[in-house]
Amino acid sequence: MFKNFRLAMAWLHTWFGLVLGFVLMAVFFFGSLSVFDREIDRWAIPASRFEPQPMPSFDKVLRPVFESMQPQQESLDYLKPRVNGPLPERFDTVRAWGAYTTHRDPVLGIYANYEVPNVKDHDDVAYATRTIDPRSGASLPDDRLKIGSRFFYPLHYSLNFHWMDLGYWIVGMAAMVMLIALVSGVVMHRKIFREFFTFRPKKATQRSALDLHNMTGVLALPFHFFFAFTGLVIFAGIYFPVTHTQLNPLHELHEKLEAQETGLPHDRAGVAAPLASVDAMVAEAQRRWAAKGMAGEVGYLGLTHVGDSNGYVSVYRAGTDRIALTGQGIHFKASTGAVIREEPAPTAVARVGEFLTGLHLQHFRHWMLRWLYVFGGLMGCVCIATGFIFFVEKRKKQHAKQGSQGSRAVDALAVTTVTGMLIAAAGMLIANRLLPDALPSGWPPRGDLEQYLFWAGWALAMLHAFARGGVVAQGGINPAWREQCYAVAAMAVAAVGLNWATTGDHLLKTVGEHYWPVAGVDLFLLAGAALAVLAARMVSARAMRAADAAAASPLQGTADITDMAASAAQKKEAAHA
Amino acid sequence: MQLAMTLKRVARSEVLWRIAAAVLGGYAFCWGLIALSVAGLYALGLEFHDAETLGSILAFLAYLAVFLWAFCAATLRPVWLVLAGGGAALAALASLIQHFLLA
Numbered sequence: 001m002f003k004n005f006r007l008a009m010a011w012l013h014t015w016f017g018l019v020l021g022f023v024l025m026a027v028f029f030f031g032s033l034s035v036f037d038r039e040i041d042r043w044a045i046p047a048s049r050f051e052p053q054p055m056p057s058f059d060k061v062l063r064p065v066f067e068s069m070q071p072q073q074e075s076l077d078y079l080k081p082r083v084n085g086p087l088p089e090r091f092d093t094v095r096a097w098g099a100y101t102t103h104r105d106p107v108l109g110i111y112a113n114y115e116v117p118n119v120k121d122h123d124d125v126a127y128a129t130r131t132i133d134p135r136s137g138a139s140l141p142d143d144r145l146k147i148g149s150r151f152f153y154p155l156h157y158s159l160n161f162h163w164m165d166l167g168y169w170i171v172g173m174a175a176m177v178m179l180i181a182l183v184s185g186v187v188m189h190r191k192i193f194r195e196f197f198t199f200r201p202k203k204a205t206q207r208s209a210l211d212l213h214n215m216t217g218v219l220a221l222p223f224h225f226f227f228a229f230t231g232l233v234i235f236a237g238i239y240f241p242v243t244h245t246q247l248n249p250l251h252e253l254h255e256k257l258e259a260q261e262t263g264l265p266h267d268r269a270g271v272a273a274p275l276a277s278v279d280a281m282v283a284e285a286q287r288r289w290a291a292k293g294m295a296g297e298v299g300y301l302g303l304t305h306v307g308d309s310n311g312y313v314s315v316y317r318a319g320t321d322r323i324a325l326t327g328q329g330i331h332f333k334a335s336t337g338a339v340i341r342e343e344p345a346p347t348a349v350a351r352v353g354e355f356l357t358g359l360h361l362q363h364f365r366h367w368m369l370r371w372l373y374v375f376g377g378l379m380g381c382v383c384i385a386t387g388f389i390f391f392v393e394k395r396k397k398q399h400a401k402q403g404s405q406g407s408r409a410v411d412a413l414a415v416t417t418v419t420g421m422l423i424a425a426a427g428m429l430i431a432n433r434l435l436p437d438a439l440p441s442g443w444p445p446r447g448d449l450e451q452y453l454f455w456a457g458w459a460l461a462m463l464h465a466f467a468r469g470g471v472v473a474q475g476g477i478n479p480a481w482r483e484q485c486y487a488v489a490a491m492a493v494a495a496v497g498l499n500w501a502t503t504g505d506h507l508l509k510t511v512g513e514h515y516w517p518v519a520g521v522d523l524f525l526l527a528g529a530a531l532a533v534l535a536a537r538m539v540s541a542r543a544m545r546a547a548d549a550a551a552a553s554p555l556q557g558t559a560d561i562t563d564m565a566a567s568a569a570q571k572k573e574a575a576h577a
Numbered sequence: 578m579q580l581a582m583t584l585k586r587v588a589r590s591e592v593l594w595r596i597a598a599a600v601l602g603g604y605a606f607c608w609g610l611i612a613l614s615v616a617g618l619y620a621l622g623l624e625f626h627d628a629e630t631l632g633s634i635l636a637f638l639a640y641l642a643v644f645l646w647a648f649c650a651a652t653l654r655p656v657w658l659v660l661a662g663g664g665a666a667l668a669a670l671a672s673l674i675q676h677f678l679l680a
Contacts, residue, residue, distance in 0.1 A: 008649040173600075179641045229637060236633035242611045243629055246668065250616060250675045254625035349627035356634070 009184035017181045018391055018410065021384045023159070023174040025417040028384065030156040031227070032377030033148070033425070035362065035370050036524075038104045039517035040148030044432050046503045047140060048107045048133075049518060055101055055298040056108065056134035058278035062301075065137050066097045069112045071126035079126055084118045091116070091126050093268075094306035101134075101299065102363045103320045108134045115268075145447025147432060151454075152425075157231065160451075165238060171231075172239050178228035185217055205477075205542060206393035213386035216379045223376040224383075230360040233353075263340045264331055265310035273309035273335040281332040285315040288342065289328055299326040303334060312340055320365045323358035381418075388414035392472065400475035408472040412465040412480070419484035420461030422528070426491035427457035429525075433498035477543040485536035492529040496522045599647035602660030606643055607636040609667025616674040 002008035033040065042049050056062060071091055079087060091114035099110040110132065113125040131140045145151060154160055161167030199211045217224070232239065243251045259266035282298055289296055299318030305311040311334035316326035329343040346354060358364070362373060388410065396407040431453040435446055443449065461484060468480040499522060500506040510519035614632030619625050647656045 002649070005649050009645075012645070012648050176637075176640060176644070179637075180644055183641065183645060232637045233630075233633055236611075236629075236637070240608055240611050240633060240636065242608060242632075243615060243625075246612055246672065247615055247675055249679055250619065251625070253679060254619070258625075347624060347627055349623070349631050352634070353627075353630040 006187060009187040013181055013184040013188060014391070016177045017384075017387055020174040020177040021387055022413055022417045023170055024178055025381060025384050026159065026421060027156055027171055027174055028377050028380040029421060030152045032374045032381070034153040034156050035373045035377070036517075036520065037146075037148030037153045038102075039520055040152065041146040041150075042106070042517040043499065043521040044147040044429070045107075045140070045144050046505070047144075049503075049505070049515070050106045052104055052106050053101075053108070053134045055099065055282075055301055056137070058282065058301065060279075061132075061134060061137040062097075062099060062110065063275075063278070065110065065130065065132055065139070066094075066112060069128045069130060071112075071114055071128050075127045079116055079119070079124060082120055082124055083116060084120065087126075088117060094303075095125055096302060096304050097306055098300065098302040100326075102318060103297075103365050106134075107131050107140060143445035143447050145432075145450050147428060147450065150447075151428075151451065157235065168235060168238050172235060175228040175231050178224060182217070182221060182225050182228075186221075189214060204393075206390060209386045209389040209393060213383055213390055216383040216386070220376050220379045220383070224380055227360060227376075227380075230356045234357050234360060262331075264312055265305065267310065268305045268308040269310040271309040272307060273311060275303075275307070275311070275334050276337040278303070278313055281313050281337050282315055284332070284337075284339070285317075285330040288330060289317055292328075294328065296320065296328075306334070309335060311335065319358065319363060323364060324354040325358055325361060325363050327354075385414065385418045388418075396472055397475045400473060403473075405473055408469045408478075409466075411472045411478050412462070412469040415465035415469075415478060415480045415484060416458070416462040419481065419488055419532075420458055420465060422488045422532070423461045423484060423491060424454050424458035426488060426495055426525070428454040429495040430491060430498060433495065433502050477539065477546060479543075482536045482539045482543070485532045485539065489529040489532040489536070492525040492532070496525050594653055595648055598653055598656045598660060599644045602647065602657055602664070603640050603643045605664030606660040606667070607640045607664070609664035609671070610639055611636045612671035613667040613674075616671040616678070620674050620678055 002011060076087055093115040095113040095115050097110070097112050099108055101108050108131070110130055112128045114127070116124060116126050130142065131144075131146075132138060133140065151160065157168065157171055158165075159167035159170060161170070199208070199215055201208050201211075203211075237244070255266060258264075278301075282301070285298070286295065294317070296317045297320065298315055299320075300314070300316040302314045302316075303311065304314070313332045313334050315330050315332070317328040319325050319327060324346075327343075327346070331340045331343075332338065333340055362370065392407045392411045392414065396411070399405070399407045428450055431450050435449060439446055439449070444452070464484065465478065465480045468483070469478045472478050496507070499518070505515070505518050507519060507522050510516075510522065611629075611632040614635060615625070615628045618628035618631065623631070643656075643660055647653075647660070650656050
């Protein structure tokens with residue numbers, strides 16, 4: 001089909017990169033934001049703007065909260081068709097309680113799973129989640145959306161599109177295409193080392209877009225490869241559910257043997273039992289960690305088979321100072337507090353797995369690396385966006401001659417996924433600050449409204465990009481680029497202003513108090529606004545130059561000028577080589 | 578003109594077959610690879626989840642390789658044979674091992 005290997009790779013790179021590049025753009029951008037997901041949560045939920053807290057006392061704070069919980073409506077709705085007969089009024093048989101925290105969490109997210117009587121599939125549970133202030137145990141209103149960790153972060157790996165898990169599959173395919181694009185991109189450009197240092201911003205758009213595409217692609221190549229690859233490994237269980245389908249019998253055999261070996265019961269005994277002091281168990285776990293020279297805080301606290309004689313309590317150390325999310329688990333018998341099992345050091349393979357997933361998820365404390373992740377991710381965005389621009393620039397003159405709408409459509413989609421995405425994100429933050437605390441009855445929950453406005457903003461940006469794209473079909477620059485850049489700048493500044501107006505936390509105050517979660521989001525928004533203005537001005541300048549060039553050589557037309565510039569650049573390159 | 582259009586149509590169906598071989602054939606092959614890694618390595622004494630981790634790490638790298646191969650191979654017949662046929666064979670072998678482990 002293709003004449004040679006390089007042509008095959010070029011075809012793959014162009015077409016797969018184009019189609020899934022639109023998805024990758026969102027994955028890279030919201031992935032970059034997810035590095036600071038908890039900080040964005042603080043910005044979006046002013047009631048949670050206080051210092052990170054350690055895991056609170058179970059006996060005094062957590063237990064009463066857990067005992068007051070009941071499954072939430074969406075869980076019951078899901079279960080209704082999956083049981084024989086009606087659902088009970090109350091759920092009293094707790095399969096598990098759990099709480100997870102990191103060194104960046106002021107509020108604590110907790111969950112409970114309940115056994116469901118007469119359920120068709122034994123793995124189905126009723127669940128409840130809650131967010132509490134760990135200092136008092138008071139619950140936060142459950143209609144507040146954690147925009148960072150509950151919207152931007154899952155958008156990054158599932159597009160928040162959960163029907164049949166389709167969002168995961170699209171992102172998985174996109175990640176695979178990222179790996180393919182990296183390999184095929186390297187094959188296409190043999191002068192990798194030179195491209196590392198080549199950027200000609202004053203050249204024709206096509207040339208400078210390609211330079212920037214190559215530079216960001218090559219410079220961050222290991223970063224891009226690592227993140228696309230580890231992202232796939234993290235969700236391997238979704239993409240290849242081998243051990244839950246074909247090899248499920250083997251999996252169950254392993255679980256039974258493991259329960260025998262570890263002494264952690266797989267099922268309930270059916271005999272009621274009291275719960276000993278969990279705080280004493282936590283203290284014992286911390287004593288054991290300290291004795292091993294690795295004193296630390298609790299990252300994950302879990303209770304399994306609550307209220308049953310087979311119940312046990314698991315205490316995991318927070319991975320603040322290491323790559324694994326949590327580790328050094330110690331399990332206690334819930335009714336007595338006796339140690340059942342102290343987990344041995346992870347095996348070599350487990351350490352590799354922890355390294356790959358832990359480095360991607362980055363819950364450990366390293367602020368500098370955190371910022372490098374953001375820049376690496378944004379560099380990926382630049383790489384993808386310049387790929388789109390190169391695609392359009394290379395073809396639009398030709399398409400204009402042929403009367404094709406191809407480059408116009410690609411350009412409009414590029415506007416949608418680059419500036420349109422920023423408009424959606426900034427619009428969501430503005431909505432978050434403008435919606436009243438208590439909504440009139442009959443309205444959707446506040447967090448849901450914020451999500452609707454996010455998608456509505458994105459859809460509007462798309463309409464605008466397509467409506468304004470007519471000039472591209474004549475070989476020009478879509479004015480939507482410039483207009484949306486200005487919109488992004490205005491909206492980002494508005495979000496910062498609204499944060500000040502509605503909470504009183506202006507930058508002088510937050511920076512003065514070193515309250516970086518909120519100050520950081522504000523500064524990031526302002527920096528983004530400045531960049532957007534700069535980009536808008538550069539687009540204007542280019543559009544004007546292109547118009548001048550077209551006017552200066554009406555006979556030749558701009559197509560030839562671009563071609564000449566490109567061939568001159570190639571000649572220069574050849575002369576250097 | 579007509580010849581050019583026929584050629585174009587042939588090329589389009591060929592592209593679709595390449596994509597199917599790379600995406601679906603590659604998936605089948607990697608499924609088989611994971612299945613055999615889990616069952617085989619577990620049978621050889623590796624911890625179950627370790628075998629699973631190792632299998633999926635290998636599988637995604639393999640997916641990348643066979644995907645590229647599907648696009649640069651001269652003809653598609655060996656690609657389908659190795660990816661779909663090989664994937665089925667690996668998966669069957671995994672089920673066989675599972676059968677003996679459970680027996």
